[in-house]
Amino acid sequence: MIGILQEGEELMDKGYDGSVMDAALISAAQRVEHYEIAAYGCVHTWAQELGEENVAELLERTLNEEKETDAKLSELAEQINASANSEAEGELDEGEEEEQEEPETTERKGKSRSANA
Numbered sequence: 001m002i003g004i005l006q007e008g009e010e011l012m013d014k015g016y017d018g019s020v021m022d023a024a025l026i027s028a029a030q031r032v033e034h035y036e037i038a039a040y041g042c043v044h045t046w047a048q049e050l051g052e053e054n055v056a057e058l059l060e061r062t063l064n065e066e067k068e069t070d071a072k073l074s075e076l077a078e079q080i081n082a083s084a085n086s087e088a089e090g091e092l093d094e095g096e097e098e099e100q101e102e103p104e105t106t107e108r109k110g111k112s113r114s115a116n117a
């Protein structure tokens with residue numbers, strides 16, 4: 001779990017903008033939810049195997065809450081991923097327009113080469 005949380009922190013340090021950052025954070029949150037689903041699923045099964053019906057019932061409730069949260073994040077991701085994709089395409093298009101409008105200097109050519117390498 002610590003590793004999953006560290007991955008989320010690393011994403012926040014990437015400096016993504018707008019919907020791209022939102023999409024990245026949703027993916028990080030879903031990794032946490034999937035970890036929780038796996039953990040609660042296992043202990044729920046073990047509680048059933050041990051005949052601990054009250055415990056199993058509580059764990060099943062928690063497991064279902066985790067699954068609901070994951071489903072809500074998936075719904076959010078559908079919209080936000082589309083926005084992030086549009087934003088990223090828009091930035092690419094702007095970059096192409098800028099390249100066409102600005103005369104290339106020797107310095108700029110050097111940057112283009114390294115960006116495409």
Ligand SMILES: [Fe+2]
Pocket residue numbers: 032033036066069
């Ligand atoms: Fe959760």
